[in-house]
Amino acid sequence: MVELTYRDALRQALYDAMIEDESIFIIGEEVGRYGGAYGVTKGLIDKFGPERLLDTPISEPAIIGTAIGAAMSGLRPVAELMYVDFIGMTMDQLGNQAAKIRYMFGGQIGVPLVLRTQGGAGRSAGAQHSQSLEAFIMHTPGLRLAMPATVSDAYHLLRQSLTKPDPVVFIEHKSLYSLKEDVDLSIEPLPWGKAAVRRHGSDIVIVTYSRQLQFVMQAAQALSKQNIEATVIDLRTLNPLDFDTIRKEVEKVGKVLVVSEAVLTSGVASELSARISEECFDYLTDPVVRVAGEDCPISVSADLEAGSIPSPKVIEETAKRLVM
């Protein structure tokens, strides 16, 4: 066992993958000499040189476009988008090009690139640097989507992403970078596309992903002290989506809370809720309830910011009302 941060685990994953596969290179703003805006790629340029840590101008669309062309030419790029909030800048290259190239061209070629980015609230970064935009990606067939919630998954999901035949959008959470865990990276990870049941309980199922897992686990512990036991599912990847695990756990319990930091309307939580309602209808004893971000932009004020996303307290209280 070794104590690592989420940030260290990501760096270790890149390091190990780049040692094993010479075709991997990192391209993005400030990824080389600066070491990444959140320090994930720090020091990698000393080991791998500027050719494999390619610092770019501030040109998000062309960063993704260049990664696409490189991926179609035998390389395996890891493109870094400094904030997921900038994804609108790149949406043509990502949604119209990367996602559709295999399909439009009749399966002739794939685009095996990984787009690393980070999102979420927690640093008073304001309305354009704090969003959770995973629904944009999940709504686009052809793009895989991974959102690690733990240190171990930060490592393993990134390693797995770098073996996939299709473009993977890999969204880290800015408030998780300093999260520390004791991990043994030599333990065989869960397979790609499989959800993790982080906790078993017979009173309620809570489905979540990314940083909200940390909040949900806190809520679950508080609930446990009140004799309410929750099953907690961490989805890990949203595409592929492991609905079998959700179904299996929901059928046992019949009460479900879906927790997501993204704004409520048309979000990932909405899709999950709809599917659970459709597919587990006969097993539900109550409506599927979503706890999600408020339908408004995120403020710089720390109070407004924290108030606009689910908190452990709100999750705990909502779960309690559903169970009682």
Place this chain on the structure above:
Amino acid sequence: MNMTEIKLKHIHDARTNSRLEDLYRQMRRVRTFEERVGELFVRGQSAGSMLHLSIGEESAAVGVCSAMKEGDSFTTHHRGHGIFLSRGANPNLMMAEIAGKETGYCKGKGGSMHIADMGLGHLGANAIVGGGIPAVVGAGLAAKRGKTGAISVAFFGDGAMQQGILYESMNMAALWDLPVLFVCINNQYGMGTRIDQATKATNLHERAIALGLNGISVDGLNVETVQETAQKLTDDARVGKPGFLAVSCYRFFGHARMDKSPYRSEEEETEGRKRDPVLFARDNIIKEGVSDEVLDIIDQSISDEMDSAIDFAISSSPPPLSSMFRDVYGPNEPEPEPVQTRINRILARE
């Protein structure tokens, strides 16, 4: 061999083909292919409503492509049939793709605007103006790193000159000394907006020079001039000096097949169509002493070739419905569940 081919072979054996004659033959193939595509549309046999013909622009496609080598890669815009054909595409597979048939280059899923053949280095036609441009920066990066000696060429129209992605891409290509060439086929119109209604800066190559690329504008009337200019630019690109070439020509017909060009006068069109690179080359070949009859035989053999392509396309089958779910993801990945299957599963409950 049919009679025409035998006759042609005799002519070829009797005298050496000039370079211009070869360029003419390639341009005629593009012209005839595009005319047949137009007929396919009129007959209701093409897939969809989006067809953009490059008639009048043949010298750009043929001139630049003849300066490229095997192993070079390229992307095109939505008006790219001529470029693909000039890089060696099989007209049968092209026509079948344009007709949305299973035998087409992309199994009927791409069509005119998303046609591609990785085997010929065609990294894809693109229906987003400027969308295919940055991919050549990535291809150039891979070529440079692998020391393959290949270049990558982005073809686009004058409409893309006002898209930001072009400047991001040219800037990176220059910054990193990549083996890349940007080719703007300036047919004067972005859909219905004439170039001088879209920008004050109509000396297009100056923008590339400002970013540190080689930049040249050339008149597309004479394919030999285009070819020679492109040769210089591709030679430079191959040693890490990226370039930009604007080829000026006139789009003979509307933006797409339904466009009757209400934004320009008949007089302008008549004048524009006089700038015909195919006829210009033909006249020059005749001046070299080749007879009309010889050129007619070439034209006829091309016409026959393209008729066969039409026949191939029309006689091919459409793709099966089940292929809809194929190739969304990689070969060993599960296919998406069809909506109907899902509904049946949900409603099958007791």
